[in-house]
Amino acid sequence: MALESKIPAGNLAEKWSTYRSTVPLVNPSNKRNMEIIVVGTGLAGASAAASLAELGYKVKAFCFQDSPRRAHSIAAQGGINAAKNYQNDGDSIYRLFYDTIKGGDYRAREANVYRLAEVSGNIIDQCVAQGVPFAREYGGLLSNRSFGGTQVQRTFYAAGQTGQQLLLGAYSALQRQVGIGNVTMHTRHEMLDVVTIDGVCRGIIARDLKTGKLERHFANAVLLCTGGYGNVFYLSTNAMGSNVTAAWKAHKRGAYFGNPCFTQIHPTCIPVSGDHQSKLTLMSESLRNDGRIWVPMKQNDNRHAVQIPEEERDYYLERRYPAFGNLVPRDIASRAAKERCDAGYGVGASKMAVYLDYAEAIERYGKTEANKQGLSDVSKEKITELGKAVIKEKYGNLFDMYQQITGENPYEVPMRIYPAVHYTMGGLWVDYELMTNVKGLYALGEANFSDHGANRLGASALMQGLADGYFVIPYTIGSYLAKDIKTKPISTDHEAFEKTEKEVHSRLKKLLAIQGTKSVDHYHKRLGKIMWDKCGMARNEQGLKEAITEIQALKKEFWENVRVPGGLYEFNPELEKAGRVADFIELGELMCHDALQRNESCGGHFREEYQTPEGEAMRDDENFAYVSAWEYKADSEFVLHKEALEYENIKITQRSYK
Amino acid sequence: MSTGNMKLTLKIWRQKNNNERGRFETYPIDGISPDMSFLEMIDVLNEQLINEGKDPVAFDHDCREGICGMCSMYINGRPHGPKQGVTTCQLHMRSFKTGDTVVIEPWRAAAFPVIKDLAVDRSSFDRIMASGGFVSVNTGNAQDANSIPIPKTDADEAFAAAACIGCGACVAACKNASAMLFVSAKASQLALLPQGQPERSRRAKAMVAQMDKEGFGSCTNTGACEAECPKGISISNIARLNRDFLSASFFAQEEA
Numbered sequence: 071m072a073l074e075s076k077i078p079a080g081n082l083a084e085k086w087s088t089y090r091s092t093v094p095l096v097n098p099s100n101k102r103n104m105e106i107i108v109v110g111t112g113l114a115g116a117s118a119a120a121s122l123a124e125l126g127y128k129v130k131a132f133c134f135q136d137s138p139r140r141a142h143s144i145a146a147q148g149g150i151n152a153a154k155n156y157q158n159d160g161d162s163i164y165r166l167f168y169d170t171i172k173g174g175d176y177r178a179r180e181a182n183v184y185r186l187a188e189v190s191g192n193i194i195d196q197c198v199a200q201g202v203p204f205a206r207e208y209g210g211l212l213s214n215r216s217f218g219g220t221q222v223q224r225t226f227y228a229a230g231q232t233g234q235q236l237l238l239g240a241y242s243a244l245q246r247q248v249g250i251g252n253v254t255m256h257t258r259h260e261m262l263d264v265v266t267i268d269g270v271c272r273g274i275i276a277r278d279l280k281t282g283k284l285e286r287h288f289a290n291a292v293l294l295c296t297g298g299y300g301n302v303f304y305l306s307t308n309a310m311g312s313n314v315t316a317a318w319k320a321h322k323r324g325a326y327f328g329n330p331c332f333t334q335i336h337p338t339c340i341p342v343s344g345d346h347q348s349k350l351t352l353m354s355e356s357l358r359n360d361g362r363i364w365v366p367m368k369q370n371d372n373r374h375a376v377q378i379p380e381e382e383r384d385y386y387l388e389r390r391y392p393a394f395g396n397l398v399p400r401d402i403a404s405r406a407a408k409e410r411c412d413a414g415y416g417v418g419a420s421k422m423a424v425y426l427d428y429a430e431a432i433e434r435y436g437k438t439e440a441n442k443q444g445l446s447d448v449s450k451e452k453i454t455e456l457g458k459a460v461i462k463e464k465y466g467n468l469f470d471m472y473q474q475i476t477g478e479n480p481y482e483v484p485m486r487i488y489p490a491v492h493y494t495m496g497g498l499w500v501d502y503e504l505m506t507n508v509k510g511l512y513a514l515g516e517a518n519f520s521d522h523g524a525n526r527l528g529a530s531a532l533m534q535g536l537a538d539g540y541f542v543i544p545y546t547i548g549s550y551l552a553k554d555i556k557t558k559p560i561s562t563d564h565e566a567f568e569k570t571e572k573e574v575h576s577r578l579k580k581l582l583a584i585q586g587t588k589s590v591d592h593y594h595k596r597l598g599k600i601m602w603d604k605c606g607m608a609r610n611e612q613g614l615k616e617a618i619t620e621i622q623a624l625k626k627e628f629w630e631n632v633r634v635p636g637g638l639y640e641f642n643p644e645l646e647k648a649g650r651v652a653d654f655i656e657l658g659e660l661m662c663h664d665a666l667q668r669n670e671s672c673g674g675h676f677r678e679e680y681q682t683p684e685g686e687a688m689r690d691d692e693n694f695a696y697v698s699a700w701e702y703k704a705d706s707e708f709v710l711h712k713e714a715l716e717y718e719n720i721k722i723t724q725r726s727y728k
Numbered sequence: 729m730s731t732g733n734m735k736l737t738l739k740i741w742r743q744k745n746n747n748e749r750g751r752f753e754t755y756p757i758d759g760i761s762p763d764m765s766f767l768e769m770i771d772v773l774n775e776q777l778i779n780e781g782k783d784p785v786a787f788d789h790d791c792r793e794g795i796c797g798m799c800s801m802y803i804n805g806r807p808h809g810p811k812q813g814v815t816t817c818q819l820h821m822r823s824f825k826t827g828d829t830v831v832i833e834p835w836r837a838a839a840f841p842v843i844k845d846l847a848v849d850r851s852s853f854d855r856i857m858a859s860g861g862f863v864s865v866n867t868g869n870a871q872d873a874n875s876i877p878i879p880k881t882d883a884d885e886a887f888a889a890a891a892c893i894g895c896g897a898c899v900a901a902c903k904n905a906s907a908m909l910f911v912s913a914k915a916s917q918l919a920l921l922p923q924g925q926p927e928r929s930r931r932a933k934a935m936v937a938q939m940d941k942e943g944f945g946s947c948t949n950t951g952a953c954e955a956e957c958p959k960g961i962s963i964s965n966i967a968r969l970n971r972d973f974l975s976a977s978f979f980a981q982e983e984a
Contacts, residue, residue, distance in 0.1 A: 121867040136788060136847075137854050139894055140796040156874060192870070199870035201863045201923045203887035210877025228887055234795055235890060242862035249858035257851060280843055309790040343763045346732075348771055349792045471794065474818050475765075540867045589778045591771070635783055641745070641844040643786055644778070 073326070073699055073713045076501040077181040082719045083163075086185040089502075090545050094552035101126035104551055105559065107274055107289035109261045109316050111138030111244065113237055113532060114515025115295030117539025120243035123252035125544055130287060131244070131253055132276055134260045134311055134646070139241040142297060142309040143535060146233025147354035147468065149217065149225035150532040152190040157214050161222040163187045168720060170530060173219040173399050174495070174523020175673035175689060176722045177329070177697070179715065181502060182520045189541040190533055194226055196540055200239040204228050216359055217528035219399035219727070225529045230354050230468045236532055240539070259285070260646060261316045262574045264292060264323050264511060267566045271511035275567070275574045279646060282639035284571050286562035290554050291510045291547060294320060295539070298494035298516040300333065302654045302661065303606070304598025306491035307339060307352040313650040314657050317498050317517050325506040326699035326711060328499035328519030330657065331665035334526055334674050335607050336492035337403035340475050340485075341423040350490040351475055353426070354468055355528040358396045360431035360461070361485070363387050363403070365424050369414040375425055375484045386410055394727040401525040401674045401687075402727060404489035408607050409685060411488070418486045427484035432457035489607060493531060495522040495674065496664075499699040499713075503546035504538060507699075510550065514538040519697065524673025578638055581648045586631030590647045593628045597621065597651070597658055605662050610678040614666040621659045622706060628655060660700055660708055667710060670694045691722055732761025734826040738773065740785055741833045746841045752831075762822035766809060767792060767799065769821055787846040794818040794958065797893030800900070801846055802833040807897035807956050815895065815958045835896050837905035839943045850896050852942035853910060860934035861914045863923050876922055886920040889913045891959045898953035898961070904945030909953035911939050912969035913961045919972060929976035936973050 078085045096104065104127055108119040111133040119131040133141060153166040166187040171178055194212070198204065204226050205213040214223040228235040247253040258279040265273040265286070273288040299314035300306035321327045338353045364383045371378065386406055388395045398406075407424050410416065417423050436457030440448045443456075458481050462469065472480045498506050498513035500520055505512050515535040522530065604617035628651070636642040671680040671687035672694070680688045696712040703709055735758040743750030757773050764772070767789050774784035790798040799816040803809035809819045824830065832846065840848040890913070898909035915932055918924025924931070947966060954963040 117867075124866045135790060135796070135798060136850055137797075137894065139854075139857075140790055140798050142791060142796070144797075145791045145793055145795045154873070192868075194873045195870035196865075196867060198873040198876070199863065199865045199923060201886070201918045201921050203883050203890050203917065203921065204873075205887075206878055206880045206883040208880050210879055210883075211874050228890075231795065231891065234893075235887070238890065242857065243865075243867070245854060245858040246862040246864065248854070249860075255854070257854070280849075307793075309796060310792060311790050344732075344761055346761060346764045346768045346772065348765070348768050351793050470813075471818070474794075474814055474820070477820075477822060544867065587779075589775055591775065633778060635778055635781075641786055641847065644784060 073499070073507065073711055074501060075179065075713060076503055077179070078502065082180060082184050085181050086188055093545055093549045096548050096551050096555065098126050100555045102128070104128065104555070105130065105289040106547070107132070107287055107292045108295060109274065109293065110141065110295035110297060110517070111241070112141035112143035112295060112297055112515060113233070113240055113535030114517070114539045115141065115293070116237065116240035116244045117536050118293055118295060118514055118543050119253055120240060120247050121540050121544045122547070123247035129247070129253040130256065130289065132256045132259045132261055134258065134279060136258055138244055138255060138257065139238060141237065142312050143237045143532070144234045145309065146532055147230040147352060148356040149215065149227035149232045149529040150193065150236060150536070151217065151224050151527070151529040152194045152226060152533065153187050153224060154191050154194060156212060157223045159222045161224050165222065166190060166224065169220050170521070170527060171523065171720055172725055173527040174525055175687070175725055176523065176691065176695070176717065177332070177672055177715065178521055178523030180717060180719055185542065186521050186534060186537050189537045192541055193533060193536045197236055197239050200242060202228065202235050202239040204235070215356055216397060218355055218358065218397045218403065219394070219527045225356070227356065230356065230465060233532060236536065240536070261319070262649070263319045263570050265567050265570045266323055266508065267560065267564065269324070270509045272560055273562065273567065275571050280641055282637070282642060284574060286567040286571055288560050288562055290551055290557060291512060293512045293514055293543065294498065294517050295514045296517045298497065299654070299657060300491045300494055302597065302658050303491040303601045304594050305342065305347060305350050305602070307336060307350050310349060313653070315650050315653045317513065318653040318657055320498060320506065320508065320511060322702050323508065324702070325508045325511060326499040326701055327496070327660060328697050328699050329496035329524070329664065330661045330700065331605065331668065331675055332495035332524050332673065333491060334400055334493040334495060335404040335489045337400055337407055337489050338426060338487045339490035339492070340472065341418060341420060341488040351471065352490070352492060353472060353485060353487055355400070357426060357465060357468060360464070361396065361426040361428050362430060363396055363424055363426055365410045365415040365417060375417070375427070384415070391727045398727045399525055399527060404607060405676060407489055423486035423488045425484035426487045428461055428480065429484070432461055435460035493526055495519065495524060495526055499697065503549055504543055505550065510554070512543065512547070514543060524675055578645065578649065581632070581634050581645065581652070582638060584630065584632050584634065586633045588631055588633060590632060590634065590644060590651050593624065593632060594651045594654070596624055597655055600624070601658050601661070605658070605665050608676050608678050609665050611666065614662045617662045618659055621655060621662065625655045628652065659706060663708055664698055664700065667698065668694055689724070695722070732759055732764065732821070734758070734760035734762065734821060734824070736760060736824065736826070737829040739829065739831045740845070742785070742845055743842050745844055750842065760821050762820065764821045765792065765817055766801070766803070766819040766821065767817050785846065786844040789817060792817040795893060797895035800835050800848060800895060802835060802900055804831050807835065807900040808958050813958055813960055815893070835900040837899045837944070839905065839907070840896060840899065850894070852944070853894050853896065853907070855942065856907070856911060856935055856938045857914065859938035860927070860931040863918060864927060878921060882920050886917045889920065889961065889965055890917040892961050893959055895958065897956050897958060899944065901952040901956035902945065903950065903952065904948060906947045906953070907939050907942070907944040908947035908966050908969070909957060909961055909963065911935050912965035915969050915972065916965040919968060928972060929979070932969060932972035933976045936969070
């Protein structure tokens with residue numbers, strides 16, 4: 071199947087407005103008869119479900135959590151980007167577009183990213199209208215801060231809980247539609263397959279997690295807003311339930327998987343403390359606005375941080391990247407931390423950590439605050455006290471979280487941080503309209519591959535999720551549904567529904583019947599270790615080949631020896647996990663294939679064979695300026711398709727933050 | 729890397745489903761590290777139960793960083809355990825001593841029926857939100873975000889109310905199983921902002937009516953909810969909702 075990206079013709083800046091003005095419409099009386107399924111209720115799913123219901127479509131929404139408000143978008147901390155230029159510091163749609171393409175190391179589509187930048191301002195307007203309490207200045211206007219990979223202040227935020235506030239806004243819009251009856255909400259339901267009839271997506275099979283019963287649901291279109299697959303690494307900043315199952319089932323039913331190996335390792339997370347660890351906790355990138363990252367200049371320096379004098383500290387990001395300093399993009403900051411730790415300069419008990427230090431910011435803010443309050447002859451203690459209060463207001467909840475987890479007080483001693491898996495740029499391949507190559511099946515938000523290239527900039531995930539849901543899909547879905555108005559609701563007694571449900575059922579039965587000796591978590595941890603060691607922050611040909619063999623062996627063992635307790639028709643969290651881990655194992659193999667074929671380094675994909683003498687990623691635009699879109703053929707058998715990336719408006723250069 | 733040597737006795741509420749009676753079961757556990765989170769300790773127990781061919785303990789959890797509001801354990805008689813201002817997932821075993829007996833129960837409230845063991849159904853909260861916990865603004869209606877200046881103190885106060893994670897600890901802590909702290913936090917967030925004014929009265933009445941319909945108890949101002957709220961939601965929100973509800977009832981013609 072040829073990949074058709076459906077990018078509209080015309081000038082970059084006019085593509086979206088021309089498209090919006092010419093896309094076919096569905097008239098209101100037809101909308102009332104058309105059903106749309108939205109799977110997942112994070113930022114992309116909740117905003118899409120609410121907006122489509124407002125337009126008049128009949129929407130059915132599904133989430134595996136007990137409430138749509140608990141989707142993992144809730145945990146995003148730092149902020150959301152928008153090209154408002156409220157700070158008068160030179161921001162513009164073009165600049166947000168340019169920063170995103172460059173930040174993604176020139177592996178994203180120009181047209182999609184430009185559209186994202188164009189609608190970014192509307193998102194902020196919409197959220198404020200819903201009552202999202204963004205941070206404000208004393209004049210009553212919205213406050214901004216900086217994030218990595220940019221030199222303007224375009225990030226809107228609500229303390230360190232921006233994702234929570236944005237999701238609660240989208241959730242309130244969704245619940246309003248639920249109350250009116252335009253959305254039927256299915257909580258504690260997990261999508262376990264998509265149903266296609268003659269190659270067109272016509273519904274899903276879902277499992278009611280409370281009763282264990284399988285259900286069939288018809289729709290004219292199905293939207294997968296099911297987030298990313300970072301939990302393939304077992305340890306990540308994702309929620310425990312975050313999974314690839316919906317996207318993977320779609321993949322096995324024909325949807326291509328785009329750039330699966332592009333994963334984001336976030337530089338500032340709380341380091342692993344022991345084998346019992348079930349997840350990793352992020353410390354927001356916003357902390358790099360004020361925190362300075364350093365390691366001792368001496369290897370294996372066991373002194374306490376405060377005992378190491380200023381001249382014996384290596385602020386390695388400021389040293390290597392003077393133009394962006396501590397605010398280089400995530401992939402670069404993560405690799406630099408790994409490089410220092412691998413070279414023996416790491417700190418803490420495990421030596422796999424670097425410092426993130428606030429001492430200087432506390433002093434700087436303290437002095438400003440003393441000036442503001444008109445204090446003279448201020449003691450050093452008073453300045454520190456005033457500075458700590460400012461830091462508390464800006465980052466208080468993050469500092470509390472750090473202290474709770476580590477038992478250390480970050481106001482007194484520098485935080486110890488290390489990179490951790492955080493986000494996946496890869497996802498289901500979609501065209502400009504966000505449709506996968508399976509007709510009627512869409513992917514929005516982190517579940518698709520489209521906007522972040524090989525590395526996502528901070529505060530852009532929230533932007534993309536809400537852009538897709540509020541402002542893109544309500545238009546683009548019309549292009550497809552306008553042609554589907556004659557389709558009458560298809561009975562779920564149709565043989566395609568029956569057959570798919572049977573397949574889902576027999577797979578669940580099979581998992582329960584194995585009754586082996588090892589738990590699901592046991593296999594998940596082993597998969598995670600293979601992925602982190604061989605397909606993580608640094609990859610090489612030999613390691614990836616080994617990983618593929620190891621994963622195939624792990625898969626075999628899993629299906630022979632996993633132990634899933636309980637039954638099918640009951641609340642059974644272990645069975646849920648088993649299905650997800652089985653899918654992660656298959657995905658892990660595909661990720662390694664993808665990383666292996668991409669003989670270059672770009673963004674979060676760092677192949678050790680391809681680096682500059684200074685250790686920077688070395689792209690190969692001549693041979694790899696494409697999206698890899700994988701087709702599922704059979705077990706462990708994938709076929710690579712390529713969508714060439716054309717840059718008409720941006721000159722591709724070696725990315726530099728020096 | 730930490731390997732633990734804490735030993736504990738766990739008394740955990742086991743209940744197959746909402747139709748069957750539950751009971752406490754006792755589980756000795758050792759090898760616990762003080763660096764583990766409380767839920768990681770339960771993971772260890774479940775791994776042990778699975779290996780012994782027994783049914784693992786069902787419990788709700790997801791983000792494990794204190795923000796999703798999914799975890800909901802009643803530990804030694806307190807929702808989210810002994811520490812102030814944290815959820816169960818953020819509670820670490822260093823808050824316990826080796827040899828301790830730890831009693832773990834689900835949230836107990838008529839409006840939160842048990843699904844299995846420690847997992848309860850909190851969909852009543854969603855229905856309260858659907859009854860009025862929103863500003864009626866369709867996508868695309870909004871004006872420029874900076875066209876409504878909002879005093880920083882108001883925005884901050886609205887944010888403090890909006891920090892509620894909807895976990896239900898307030899209900900679990902309350903002797904009447906009242907949901908007033910939750911409902912008032914949601915209503916207050918919007919009552920404190922200009923965007924929320926047009927529907928302020930209608931919202932207060934609708935949300936309170938739905939709350940009553942769900943079978944939550946009445947508020948008698950004991951303040952246990954505020955004391956146990958992991959996000960420090962203030963009881964002053966309840967006073968605000970009561971005022972709004974009363975004035976909405978007095979000036980019913982506003983509805984017209």
